[in-house]
Amino acid sequence: MDPSLAADGSSWGANVPYGRRQRIYNMVKHTKDSYFNAAKNSLKNYYGNDMSPAEARALEFQMFPPKLLCYPSYSRKLSDSIYVTELRGLIYSTGQRSKRNSILLSICKQFLRNDPPPNVEQRLESLQNDSNISLDSSSTTSSSTSSGQLSMGDGVAPLTQEQVLRQRIAGFMNKHLPNVNLLTTLYNGSNDKMDQITVSDNSGGFNILLSTEFKPAGAKVKCLETGLVQDCQIFYVENSGVGLISDIDDTIKHTGIVGDKRSIFLNVFVNGFEQWKIQDMPLWYTTLKDSKAVDFFYVSNAPAQIYPILSEYIGENYPLGPMFLKQYSGNLLSSIMKSSAQRKLASILKICNDFPNKKFILVGDSGEQDLEAYVSAASQFPKQIIGIYIRCCKNSMSDESENDVRVMKALNDHIKKFYLDQIKEEDDIPDLIQFDSDSDSDVAPAKTDKKQPVKKKPPQVLKKKPVLSDALQREISESKSSGTQPPLPPRKPTRLKMRSMDNAVYSIPSSQNDYGTYSEFFDKKAESWNERVKVAVKKLKENDVKASFMFFNDPILCLEDSINKIDSL
Template sequence: MSRRQRLIGLAKSTRDNYIPKITGSVTSLASGASKAFTNPREVYDEEGKVVLPKDTRIKLYPTYTRKLENKYYIDVAGWVSAPGAMNRKNRVMMSVIKQLMKRNSQDTEQQLQNQNAFLPVHQVHHKEIESDNESVHSAASDQSTSSIPGSPNSDAIINERLADFFAKSIPNTEIKITIGSESQHEKVINEELITDGYGYFHTTIEVDYKPSVIFASSMVTETIFAAQNVMIVPTKGLGVISDIDDTVKLTGVVGDKRVLLRNLLLQDFEAWKIPSIVKWYIDLSKRQDISFFYVSNSPWQLFPSISEYFNLVGLPKGSIHLKRYLGSIISSLLEPSSSRKRTMLHKILRDFPEKKFVCIGDSGEYDLEAYVDLAKSYPNRILSIYIRYVENSLSLEDDRRILKELLRLLAKKRTAEVTSNDKEQEDASNAQDIDLIDLSDSPVCSPTDSTSPKKKPPMKPKKPKNLQSNSIDNTPDLMSPLSSAISSQSPSVSVPPSSNVSSDGNSMIDEYRPPLPPRRSRTTPKNGDDYEPGSIYESLGFIELEDRDKKGAEWIRRVTTAIADLKNTNTQIHIFMDSDDQFFESSCNKLDEDVRVK
């Protein structure tokens, strides 16, 4: 074919194949846009308000109420949404999540089969029966094969726990908040607000009567409403600020993210339980005027699971503060904790200026830095920072070795504080015993009185160096290698071995001493940390550890920096393990002591 014929064939193909498709797409897009703009009643009513779906719901989250100067301040937080359909986007997301968990689940199933292979048949059968009768949530437990992604039971569990992630938020809709009163004769307060772009709302309402209930209703459809009891928190006493993931429930933030997803979306709630922590919290809750604030980096879409877990294990009631979900399921679940907690932590301490607090977190994320920042911002308000040790979170080589070093650093800091306090008390006691002004009636002794102390003679002035003669000391210095060498070669020669300076002004002893090892100090602190010269960062051991185990070195740096930042805050740091019964007992005793001091 000639060039002209090829061009004609290409033009015909374009005319017959591509132009009709493009034209049809543009026409359908234009008709759809025209339909959307010509039928506004599908989204908005005549007054411009958002038309809510029939199954729209309002969720109210647990918040706190405080009393200041005969007024009550009620925090109100919630979310307006509607159940989402399993559209193409949600189906793709569900498939991705299952694929992420699939490999880990296959490994777990293979391990279970290998374990059963070494058991007698009757034991395997007995084990299966026990697994089936384990609990009402046995379909999601580790020992049940129905927890494998793809099985009907596991799909139902995943769909239930992801329901709020697939839900459709209702933005820019009007909500009316009514604060009920314990007295029927009071005129209740109402406040109107609009949800944000993600369907959330949060406000603080001030009333001059004792509130009883929070009632939220839609101003578009009156049949859409929600109610919640008011939780009044004492303005004085002690507050416990606690993380949730890997602090009061096993989540698995550290390690394989597939395990994290499986724990969140498939595992039985009973498997989340940390018995020693739950018992500790229950013991703490028995103290008078103590309140709990749970602040986590988990999204609000996980609140139903968290609430069910709290009720199952009996954790103390308290306000719960999570983060907003911004539309990406995987990034929201796997996103590390950062500064999202900071705003809520500071708000709690501002709202309760007369409270003292203890902060509890874990080593899996950055709870230590968040709580240290809080203690620095509010000196003498944070009594203690407790960090739960999470397995494999401290080191790439040896977790227990780094944990031992961290505990040594913290114990050294506490010992130094006790010594400093004892010295200050001793100095204060000695200062009280000294009479700076003599107010006694005894007569003043005259200078000629024999009982008066004699005046000391004036100090003898020192002779200038240029007028001093060089004295020769013939006493041999046995510690000097130079003197021993000379004495062995020519005993009759007298040399000033103890003199450090020769006739030409240079050092004699330093020439024969072995050179010191080079100091490998870091001139620029890492990550902007500020430390003093001679600190642990300049030691050879730390630099070698940093070259071999960056994670362990980073934890030593974090704890050392935290100790320096808390120097003048009266805040103590404790790292504890789940099996440390002595710690739980001593922490409760310390809390009782703080209450008595207050």
């Protein structure tokens, strides 16, 4: 539909001279200190308060053209002749100014200072999303300038920290467009195609399943109200082989979820790709992709608003694959720091359910609840999960960072002793019934009159009670009658040593005298991991899960272990 036409097909605002109408339109579009709602109301009053919803939407799209964003998803074969493809994305607009976004940008810029105000975090957290006001971005998520690096080569001026910040928070400042008619299309190289109309939801998102009788080679989405078309990246995934489902934050990129809020903010919205990289993680993933044809899925609690920069980072360092992120709602910091294992688990379970004949490796980190989510997934799909690898983030394993490695080794020792070794023994148990030629014979074994010799027990030697001298007996009697005992020497506080995972990570107080130093030396994080791993091991064994299970800080060890696991299938 032409935005300049009214619902009855006549020219919108035909009773107003063209030059005057155009001047009003340009004034509203380029005025920087007016809000969209105020401008729309003014125009409605100017034209007699009889603007229909369709006319209002057409005017909005004229002033602020919508944009489409498609998230990479997958296509799979459902039966011999049916293919199922999921298309997911977002329709939004940029360029609309609001007081909220001005405040948001101002607060975010204060994080760039070496000494930000003490209440800046509280101010940012208190700035909630308001769907009743329009949102603004001075730059869009589809910017052609890379925000992954703070400096650019080949004569291009380096980006300042503020420029990078503006680009990366743009997704949080856009206005999501609900109830927009969209045309989705799947096609292949043989001129086969299938169209289906859908409508964006209240948050501007769309998620649709399409069934075709041909294997799709590509997809696109079209906004029917403006004609805007966006290509969608889809990955065809076989229902066999091995897939790797990976977290993103602190698993394949450094975020520092367990750090302070300012560090997290700078890592996400300012730091370049070089500061995001985690050594040898790209080597692990690319080796599995190249040598074992492993399919990759990225499931994270990272907000979908930073998808463009995450997609750029993954494309430069890791194998591409479908990506599942959470939709931001509420304040900016909470969308990054607050994780939900259930939200992540739902996407993992869907992937496992869509590919019942595929084996999966799960890779996460110790900064969130990845362990519980992955163990739950393995318990529900015990025959499909073949590996669980948890990367140990700095300051996440112990109350003292120098003990992180010791705690990690203690956890792995417990996993090996009470899980890996036991499932290996189960696989090595021989058959109890031997089907040889003698076992089928009806002839009973010959009896023998020989008796087995009985071993004689050595004679017991009674221990004599020690005889005390008269002087020693008198001394003991006097000490008992005195009624007083000498005081115990004072106990010096000493560092409690790490113990085996069989009991606890650190020693538990054994007497009342120990409780004076209990709170000072007891490692709460380590003890928490102790209990979490015990629960995880118990749950994996109860559900007959036979998977590799490891905490790591060296991805090369996981590379070797995962390849051995794949080769053993």
